[in-house]
Amino acid sequence: MTLLFQAPFARRLGSRLMAAVALAALALPTSASTLNQNVSWTIDRAGTTAKYRVVAYGDSIYAGYNGSTTNAAKYAAPTVQAEYLSALWNADIESVRRTKSGAVASDVYQNKIVAERSYMQAANTRVVTFEMCGNDGLQARSNFKGQTGTCNYGVLDTAVQNCKTNVAAAMDYINANAYAGVKLKIVSNLYYPGYAADNVQSSCRSASTGATVNLRDKFLPALVKMNYWMCEYARQKGFKCADSFAEYMGADFDSNGDGLVDSNALRYQAGESEANYLTRITSTLRATLRDANTHFVSASSSFDYIQSDDTHPTFTGGTVSAGLLGGTTSSGAPRYTSFTSGKSPIWNQFGHERMGWTLSVANPPAP
Template structure:
């Protein structure tokens, strides 16, 4: 029997609605929303406390369509729960995020402006994600085009992502606490993959025909994801490959002897050409919209909320820390993990992303 679980959530607030709700007058704030949370996994019988710092946009924020709350267990806090069990310690998950922020905003106004969070002597893990909004904004712009297609909006998003990811890694390397054991970048899933299986309104200058938007966007996303993982390899970071985790099934659907989600992963040291060909051609038939993530041939879970963008999550919410920070403490949901996985590791988008980050966790703090 096919099983699909969707968290009941609100839909994405359009950018033009946010200023009225928030009372912000500046254009810069029209489509961004600070969501800062510090949640501590309080493990019984422990005395040591360490910190995970996560910078990013709405993905790490645990955005759920609300301006007042966010998922308690977004990916960074899921990872903190794994760390708590691994290290037998309390783990503080610090999320410094801005929903709607493009890569340069995350870099300048979160990673750089709020560097003090990763400089605390308790910090052991620093992770970040960015570029999703660069891609979403470019896609929206492209979808609105008529006449001759202008692909420069996609190129600009790709170039901006590349520049800011590299800058973020360099800055974290130079400024994070010297005792940090792990640095991780999370790459991009493809929200709306199925919805993009349609023709553009604009026409290609060479062929004079419309283009399938999925065919145009997938190579751009593949190059961005390759860049994140390959830059991570060069700069001492690990790369949590969310594209593979979200877009590939957890069984071998094409009979090539590999589980789809494993086969789609970035391979350390491979060339961009090899990776892009594998994603856009060789294994293209195994890519599925993350609204239906198959964990077996007959069972699936919904990794994407009803806005067709943000990951689903388990559990309750916390205040979103709109004007300052929200802090809280709670016992872990799970205290032991069979095979390094909690019982719902593959049932929700945030659980899967948090588990992907956790696979790099060092054995000791």
């Protein structure tokens, strides 16, 4: 017997199926689940005819992930950077975000940068940027937190090595395949989500002492090593490095009296050794690190850079379709048409605004 569903029932069934699929994907970013979240948004500047492209590859950070499987932040960091470029070049800027929430570094490299290389090969491409490794770190952290018995630090070492391998490969591939007229290639390194929450003891025990270990004491050096090699490979391979770690984790004033603004002091220094960078961040300046949920822009004022999931950057400016139902391809007028001293009025008030500004510091003066 053939059963024909009436239209209202079919619609209800379809809605329930979509809801089930959406719920199944919500385990993002620390699980093995992944979700393509692609967006193309053009900053449409009045009175201009030229249009250039910024291509951004990455995971949930560049995606503008906000907990939804169907939409994402319109003004994620790469699109914020595009807004700065639009004003600098007096041109329309197309921000193309080819991203996969939940993806580890190898996935971003193989299935975004390599598989979707055509986006950076377009003749109007002027900027190529990428970020990766966050999910390698999150998955290693999740594994370590779940350990009992004797601690296995190898999962952290593996995450660092996978990050190094794929960051280097990504830079080499972009150098070999991006449009010849690209003016800027830039990588963003990692901030530390959950910095405060990780200040607890492990369930596993050290093989040498028999005692539990502080989770943050183990996770911080691994993340710092990832960040070092992102910036060092960038120096070696003709990229710029946007130091999001320094911009998120350090206050915008001198909290320790060393004569340096904390966020400036924490930045990678071109040419320094891994050992020097590791010591500087995990020891010398350790006391200046602060959880980005409370980013101090002065001694008495702070903003929250991390969403309630304690992982993804905060944002403003609304959302666009991105995910299960496809991605947005659209345009809109810039929120700001000029920038005093190269900074928007909200450059330091939201996580994505801060990261976008950090990327924009390297913007070339002309297309």
